[in-house]
Amino acid sequence: MKELLNKLSLEFGPSGCEDRVREAIKEEIKDYIVGKESFVDPLGNYIIHIGGNGPKLMISAHMDEVGFMVKGITDEGLLKFGTVGGIDPICLGAKRVISESGVRGNIVMKPIHLLSPSERGQAPKIKNLSIDIGASTKKEAEELTFVGDYFTFDSDYVEYGEGFIKGKALDDRLGCAIMCQLIKDIYEGKIEPKYDTYFAFTTREEIGYSGAYGASMRIRPQYAIVIESKAVADIYGVDEDSEVARLGDGVIISFADRGAIYDHTFVKHIKAIADKNEIKNQTNRYISGGNDSMHIQKNAEGARVSTLSCASRYIHSQSDVIHEDDLFATYETVKEVLKNDRPN
Amino acid sequence: MIDLIKKLMLTPSVSGREEKIREVIKNEVLPYADEVYTDNMGNLIARKKGNGKKIMFCAHMDEIGFFVTGIGSNGNINVSPVGGINALSATFQDVISENGVCGILATNSSKELPKYEKLYIDIGAKTKKQAEKKVQIGDFFVCVPKFKKLLNQRYVGRPFDDRIGCAILCEAIKQVNSDNDLYFVFSVQEEVGSRGSKPATFAIAPDIGIALDVTATAEKDGDSSMDVKLGAGCTIKIKDPSVISSPELVKEMRKIAENEKIKYQNEILPFGGTDASVMQIAGKGARVSVISIPSSFIHTSCEMIDMGDVKEALKLTVALANKL
Numbered sequence: 001m002k003e004l005l006n007k008l009s010l011e012f013g014p015s016g017c018e019d020r021v022r023e024a025i026k027e028e029i030k031d032y033i034v035g036k037e038s039f040v041d042p043l044g045n046y047i048i049h050i051g052g053n054g055p056k057l058m059i060s061a062h063m064d065e066v067g068f069m070v071k072g073i074t075d076e077g078l079l080k081f082g083t084v085g086g087i088d089p090i091c092l093g094a095k096r097v098i099s100e101s102g103v104r105g106n107i108v109m110k111p112i113h114l115l116s117p118s119e120r121g122q123a124p125k126i127k128n129l130s131i132d133i134g135a136s137t138k139k140e141a142e143e144l145t146f147v148g149d150y151f152t153f154d155s156d157y158v159e160y161g162e163g164f165i166k167g168k169a170l171d172d173r174l175g176c177a178i179m180c181q182l183i184k185d186i187y188e189g190k191i192e193p194k195y196d197t198y199f200a201f202t203t204r205e206e207i208g209y210s211g212a213y214g215a216s217m218r219i220r221p222q223y224a225i226v227i228e229s230k231a232v233a234d235i236y237g238v239d240e241d242s243e244v245a246r247l248g249d250g251v252i253i254s255f256a257d258r259g260a261i262y263d264h265t266f267v268k269h270i271k272a273i274a275d276k277n278e279i280k281n282q283t284n285r286y287i288s289g290g291n292d293s294m295h296i297q298k299n300a301e302g303a304r305v306s307t308l309s310c311a312s313r314y315i316h317s318q319s320d321v322i323h324e325d326d327l328f329a330t331y332e333t334v335k336e337v338l339k340n341d342r343p344n
Numbered sequence: 345m346i347d348l349i350k351k352l353m354l355t356p357s358v359s360g361r362e363e364k365i366r367e368v369i370k371n372e373v374l375p376y377a378d379e380v381y382t383d384n385m386g387n388l389i390a391r392k393k394g395n396g397k398k399i400m401f402c403a404h405m406d407e408i409g410f411f412v413t414g415i416g417s418n419g420n421i422n423v424s425p426v427g428g429i430n431a432l433s434a435t436f437q438d439v440i441s442e443n444g445v446c447g448i449l450a451t452n453s454s455k456e457l458p459k460y461e462k463l464y465i466d467i468g469a470k471t472k473k474q475a476e477k478k479v480q481i482g483d484f485f486v487c488v489p490k491f492k493k494l495l496n497q498r499y500v501g502r503p504f505d506d507r508i509g510c511a512i513l514c515e516a517i518k519q520v521n522s523d524n525d526l527y528f529v530f531s532v533q534e535e536v537g538s539r540g541s542k543p544a545t546f547a548i549a550p551d552i553g554i555a556l557d558v559t560a561t562a563e564k565d566g567d568s569s570m571d572v573k574l575g576a577g578c579t580i581k582i583k584d585p586s587v588i589s590s591p592e593l594v595k596e597m598r599k600i601a602e603n604e605k606i607k608y609q610n611e612i613l614p615f616g617g618t619d620a621s622v623m624q625i626a627g628k629g630a631r632v633s634v635i636s637i638p639s640s641f642i643h644t645s646c647e648m649i650d651m652g653d654v655k656e657a658l659k660l661t662v663a664l665a666n667k668l
Binding site: 222255256260261262284285286299300301304 | 359360361363383384385386387411413414416422424426481482533536539540542543544546547
């Protein structure tokens with residue numbers, strides 16, 4: 001699963017431009033969904049109906065990642081840009097970026113000796129940043145890019161320390177990788193789902209518009225599990241009350257975030273299954289963030305939702321960091337939920 | 345009806361954890377409805393079948409409160425607010441957990457207006473270990489429910505928002521006699537952004553949607569930009585920041601109120617919102633308005649209502665169900 005995460009995380013896929021991620025996923029699972037209904041809906045969601053006996057369950061993860069969009073090109077050939085999804089500008093100075101067509105660039109900012117005293121020590125503003133692609137005139141730049149072109153972080157996948165993984169777009173390619181693995185497991189007979197199971201690889205989560213909105217309206221599930229990564233701060237200088245959750249402490253079974261209060265019965269059911277199978281799990285100790293579940297919960301006749309996440313440090317930067325134990329704990333938890341009957 | 349209101353108010357159930365209040369309401373409406381069911385999100389829906397217009401009445405079951413987010417080494421309990429808690433009112437109040445654990449909501453500084461992040465609950469525990477035996481992350485607390493009679497027909501307590509609407513619907517379902525197809529919806533998660541009424545409306549697809557909820561009053565809440573008085577009758581909502589009521593429906597509601605000699609006020613609320621905003625645009629959309637019960641000091645521990653207004657709201661609800 002780590003090899004697949006490596007591969008998927010390097011694919012280019014900011015919100016609204018998920019084609020390459022989707023193609024990679026299709027290629028990965030094509031031999032495992034023979035005879036199953038699968039389709040790409042108008043919003044670009046890739047939906048696979050695996051089936052199974054029981055209530056309708058939608059398992060989803062989003063394919064898109066945060067990135068940048070070119071908003072203008074200066075006479076000097078620099079690209080002015082906006083962010084696609086939420087990126088803290090403090091992560092941006094001097095970072096490598098790459099465009100959809102493979103043009104490489106660097107985010108430039110004023111050197112420190114030119115900063116006014118009031119600007120020093122402050123986070124940069126996006127409007128004062130630009131992307132340098134090595135062009136020296138507007139015309140040169142226009143040969144390589146255009147207004148509306150996408151960029152993402154240009155970053156490697158690295159395994160380091162004891163079980164740590166660093167990369168871009170681990171949010172939420174880790175969810176995509178886990179779903180691919182589950183689809184393979186079901187094909188190989190390792191899981192016999194006790195739900196009528198749908199997998200939805202969704203688009204546009206990072207901009208809140210959410211392909212999951214359309215996907216859940218179409219699937220109309222009774223139960224839904226969103227597989228995600230969750231921003232945590234288990235780092236030096238943050239008090240224990242605010243760290244949200246910890247890397248390496250297992251799957252986060254959330255009880256609530258800013259977007260959804262998760263179904264109490266379903267959450268307790270999942271936690272009991274994780275405990276019974278001795279899968280390391282934790283809950284969020286701070287209420288923050290939101291994801292596709294906020295739409296899935298309220299759409300159509302409504303659904304009983306849960307989010308299972310891996311803790312991620314430095315999320316939405318070029319260096320998301322997760323722990324492999326959490327990745328496997330999340331995978332194992334969904335797997336065991338699928339094998340068990342629905343909650344009473 | 346007073347006993348019913350009291351019973352509903354004394355059953356703590358914050359947004360997303362409406363199990364207990366749902367059971368109470370279900371038992372209340374079961375003998376009077378043709379069918380009663382709970383949907384995926386937890387909305388309780390009681391239907392009285394008919395061949396006329398499909399009308400959805402909606403009052404929310406949830407209340408504001410706190411979720412436990414952690415337990416400090418000193419045994420203090422960290423919390424995050426659920427819904428628009430009035431921190432000024434909640435601080436240094438008695439609170440109680442879903443499992444009956446008592447405590448107080450405290451802040452380290454009593455000299456300034458408390459910030460949410462500074463609030464914690466003290467249950468008297470001396471250590472983290474002791475607190476963990478009583479309280480878990482994800483448990484909810486509420487300010488202790490209260491119900492007291494004051495002078496005239498006025499009552500003070502919490503949470504009138506929106507158990508008073510629930511009580512009116514429970515009572516209305518007993519009294520209606522109508523050809524219309526009536527749905528009485530007791531919705532979930534209104535206080536966190538009217539989440540529950542969306543799937544309920546989608547599934548029912550009503551022609552007309554009427555929410556029952558509390559509204560603020562001018563004289564006591566000190567907002568001169570509105571014109572609603574405690575004790576001057578229920579209100580018919582024209583507008584708030586979340587919804588513009590259907591003008592045809594408002595007109596019909598006024599006509600019926602006048603014919604039935606029901607005391608009502610016209611309401612334009614300069615803040616807040618209700619389930620009506622979602623009922624208007626969910627599914628295929630519906631003509632909506634709100635019957636509001638004037639309440640002073642909303643979202644504090646001493647919400648105040650006038651029972652005269654409640655009676656008018658009930659009469660209007662029944663009249664609309666029968667005559668719309």
